Amino acid sequence: MTFTTLAITLLFVLVPLLLSKALNLNLGKDTIIATVRSIIQLLIVGYILKFVFEGNQLIYILLMIALMIVAATLNARKKGESISGITWKIALTLLTVEIITMTVLVGFQVIPPTAQYVIPLSGMAIGNAMVLSILFLNRFKAEIEAYSDEVELILSLGGTPKQAIHRQLIAAIKASMIPTIESQKTIGLVQLPGMMSGQIIAGADPLQAVQFQLLVLFMLLSSAAISSVLLGFLSYPTLFNQQMQLIKEKFNPEN
Amino acid sequence: MNPINQPAICFENVYFTSNKQQILENISGKIAEAKITAFVGPSGAGKSTLLKMCNRLISQTSGKIEVFNQPIEQFNPIELRREVGISLQSAPMINGTVFDNLNLPKKLQQATLSTRDAITILKDVGLDETFLKKDAKNLSGGQKQRVSIARTLINKSKILLLDEITSALDPTATKEIEQLILSLNKKYNVTIILVTHNIEQAIAISDEIWVLMNGSLIEICASNQLKNSSNPQIQQFLSGVLK
Numbered sequence: 001m002t003f004t005t006l007a008i009t010l011l012f013v014l015v016p017l018l019l020s021k022a023l024n025l026n027l028g029k030d031t032i033i034a035t036v037r038s039i040i041q042l043l044i045v046g047y048i049l050k051f052v053f054e055g056n057q058l059i060y061i062l063l064m065i066a067l068m069i070v071a072a073t074l075n076a077r078k079k080g081e082s083i084s085g086i087t088w089k090i091a092l093t094l095l096t097v098e099i100i101t102m103t104v105l106v107g108f109q110v111i112p113p114t115a116q117y118v119i120p121l122s123g124m125a126i127g128n129a130m131v132l133s134i135l136f137l138n139r140f141k142a143e144i145e146a147y148s149d150e151v152e153l154i155l156s157l158g159g160t161p162k163q164a165i166h167r168q169l170i171a172a173i174k175a176s177m178i179p180t181i182e183s184q185k186t187i188g189l190v191q192l193p194g195m196m197s198g199q200i201i202a203g204a205d206p207l208q209a210v211q212f213q214l215l216v217l218f219m220l221l222s223s224a225a226i227s228s229v230l231l232g233f234l235s236y237p238t239l240f241n242q243q244m245q246l247i248k249e250k251f252n253p254e255n
Numbered sequence: 256m257n258p259i260n261q262p263a264i265c266f267e268n269v270y271f272t273s274n275k276q277q278i279l280e281n282i283s284g285k286i287a288e289a290k291i292t293a294f295v296g297p298s299g300a301g302k303s304t305l306l307k308m309c310n311r312l313i314s315q316t317s318g319k320i321e322v323f324n325q326p327i328e329q330f331n332p333i334e335l336r337r338e339v340g341i342s343l344q345s346a347p348m349i350n351g352t353v354f355d356n357l358n359l360p361k362k363l364q365q366a367t368l369s370t371r372d373a374i375t376i377l378k379d380v381g382l383d384e385t386f387l388k389k390d391a392k393n394l395s396g397g398q399k400q401r402v403s404i405a406r407t408l409i410n411k412s413k414i415l416l417l418d419e420i421t422s423a424l425d426p427t428a429t430k431e432i433e434q435l436i437l438s439l440n441k442k443y444n445v446t447i448i449l450v451t452h453n454i455e456q457a458i459a460i461s462d463e464i465w466v467l468m469n470g471s472l473i474e475i476c477a478s479n480q481l482k483n484s485s486n487p488q489i490q491q492f493l494s495g496v497l498k
Contacts, residue, residue, distance in 0.1 A: 149347040156312055158337035158410060159363040243314050244332040249274065 010035075053115045061115050065122050069094045072130035080137040082250035084238040090133055093231045097129040097223045098122055110215065121219065124195070128220045129227035132176050136228040140172035140235065145251050152246065161240040169236055173228045180224040184217055193217075262324070263288040263414055263446040264309055269318035271304055271470075278304050280470045282318070286414075291440050291447045293457035293478065296467035297492065302450040303344070305467065306416050309448060310339035322414070340412030344419040346403035348391035353377070353402055356391045360409040368409060379442070380405040381435055397428030401435065408443070415439070417449040421456065429453075433460050454481070454496050468492065 013035050020027040052060040073091045080086035102118065104110070111117040144151065147168055154164040187193060192200075195216055199209035241247055262285035271279040279301045286292050286309075294302040307313040308320060311332050320327040322339060330338075337360075348356050357376065358368040374384045380401040386394075391402060400420050407415060417436065421429040437460055440447050451457050457464050458478050466474040466481075466489055474486055482493065 149343065149345050150349065152312065153343060153347045153349070154359070154363065156310065156336055156341045156343065157360045157363060157406070158333045160333065163363055243311055245312060245314065 049115075049119065052119065056115050061118055064115075064119050065098060065126075068123055068126045069098065072126050076130050076133040076137070079134050080141075080235070082141060082239075083137070083235045086137075086235070089231060089234040090130075092234065093133060093227050094126050094129050096230055097125055097226050100226060101125045101219055101223060105215075105219070120195075121216070124216055125219055125223045128180070129223045132180070132224045132227040133231050135179070136172050136176035136231055137235075139175045140168065140232065141251065143168035143171050144239070144246075148246065148248070148251065155244060155246065161237065161244055161246075164246070165236045165239065169232050173232050176228040177224050180220060184221065187213075187217065261288045262286060263322070264448075265319075265321040265324070266305075267319040267321075269305075269308070269315045269320060271301070271308070271313065272316045278470050279315075282472045284465060284472060284475050286446065286448060287463060288446050289440070289444045290462040291436065291449065291460055292463045292465060293461035294448065294450045294465050294467060295452065295454055295457045298452065299469075300467040301470045302467050303418050306418055306448060306450050307341070309414065309416055310336045310341055312336075312341070337410040338412055339414040339416065340407035340410050341416040341418060342400065342403045342407050342420050344422060346396070346399040346420070348394070348399060348402070351391060352387065353382075353389050353391050353394070354387045356402055357387075357406050357409060359406060372409075376405045376408055379408070379439070381431065395428070396423050397425075397431065400424065400428075400432055404435065404439070408439070412445065414446040414448070417447065419450050419452070421451065421453065429456070436460055452496075454493065458482070466492070 013031065016031050017028055019025065020031065048064070052064055069091060072094055073087060076090050077087050080090070083089065102122065105121065106113045106118070111121065144165070150167065151164045155161070193213050193216070196209045196213040199212065200206055239247060239250065264286040266282045266284050269279060269282040270277070282305060294305060296302055304313055308315055308327075309322070311327060311330070322330065322335065327335065349359060354368075354370075354373055357373050361368045370387070373387060377384060377386055382398065382401055382405075386398070386402075391399070394402065403420070404415075404417070421432050424432065433456060436447060436449065439445060449457075449461065458481060461478045464474075464476055464478045464481050465472055466476075466486075468488060474481075474484055474489055476484060481489070484490065484493075
């Protein structure tokens with residue numbers, strides 16, 4: 001595809017802009033910002049990837065992965081401001097997801113250890129873990145706020161912080177994993193996954209595209225489970241002080 | 256007022272600040288063992304905060320609290336909370352049956368409550384054994400409070416803290432819970448501290464009353480002496496709540 005043909009696809013952006021103006025949706029500015037940002041960000045990434053792929057040196061691959069983890073951590077941490085040390089906890093979670101994923105994929109020679117494979121798959125694993133972390137943190141906070149009296153009840157009966165927060169922790173872990181599991185149940189029936197579509201458009205054998213897509217799906221399931229469970233168990237102790245009291249200042253309980 | 260032989264809880268110059276706001280100021284006093292003490296005062300006086308300090312659900316900012324003559328900080332919070340049980344205002348029930356709720360304190364210690372003990376404790380709070388299998392979330396307010404008290408008693412607490420437990424109940428249920436408090440105090444010889452905004456209730460069932468206003472403890476007196484207090488703040492408060 002040339003840049004000229006790509007420019008023609010900007011016609012698609014005109015549609016929401018015109019609709020926004022006609023219906024007074026007030027989304028024109030956001031649409032333009034989103035379009036410009038996506039062009040700039042993806043072009044930069046494209047050039048960086050081209051450089052890294054051509055260089056194909058381990059240090060570049062590691063730097064790219066580090067950059068992904070930093071960007072994902074900075075994005076996700078906003079949702080967990082009530083948890084002390086949330087930045088390093090998210091970073092450690094994403095790093096663990098990446099290490100486990102790549103150990104399996106490269107270690108068992110499922111993919112070759114080249115930038116072309118490692119970087120896109122790392123991006124998917126880390127990106128999914130980031131979304132899971134955000135979902136988990138949102139739900140965990142909401143659960144504690146809604147059921148703070150239950151937490152207090154268990155503490156008051158001589159329960160440990162872990163026992164007191166158990167129900168909320170499990171509910172948040174489950175809730176954050178459900179979208180990943182549910183979306184996999186209908187995959188291929190409603191829409192073809194992005195990566196598979198991309199490969200097919202680029203001329204790959206559909207069966208091989210399916211194989212890679214399955215690899216990605218299994219990887220995402222594992223990254224979802226690891227990220228919400230690990231982040232959950234890293235997070236909950238900081239919600240209590242040494243006297244085993246729930247630090248209520250961090251929340252806005254309903255009662 | 257009778258002198259206190261053995262205080263169950265002793266407060267000495269206790270202060271509590273939250274979000275830069277002074278909630279409790281210079282609280283000193285002794286809670287008599289095996290007696291019923293009521294904390295009364297208008298909303299926002301700091302009654303519930305003081306109550307929750309007795310089992311370290313809240314810690315004082317400064318000052319000293321002793322439980323059975325031992326500084327509260329020396330207790331393991333878990334053991335302290337089993338010894339000083341609390342029934343919360345909302346009587347929260349966990350999902351499940353009344354038995355599941357009664358079994359909760361045991362479950363937290365990796366043990367199980369026997370059905371026989373569950374029936375005994377239910378009878379102590381005026382409920383029969385048919386309640387064991389009922390869904391706890393479907394109980395009435397008064398029944399929830401009874402189960403909540405029974406659940407606290409499973410830990411064989413020596414001190415029982417009751418936080419506004421009749422505030423959401425109708426007059427009949429309130430009277431029944433008041434009788435229950437008196438009978439538990441007698442039967443188990445348990446020290447009871449209750450927070451209430453119901454002055455008549457405090458006078459009727461407690462041995463001693465602590466009056467809190469704006470975070471300060473302004474009076475400690477025998478319950479039958481409260482109405483004779485010469486403190487103008489108390490007289491003003493009583494004239495507002497007593498008809």
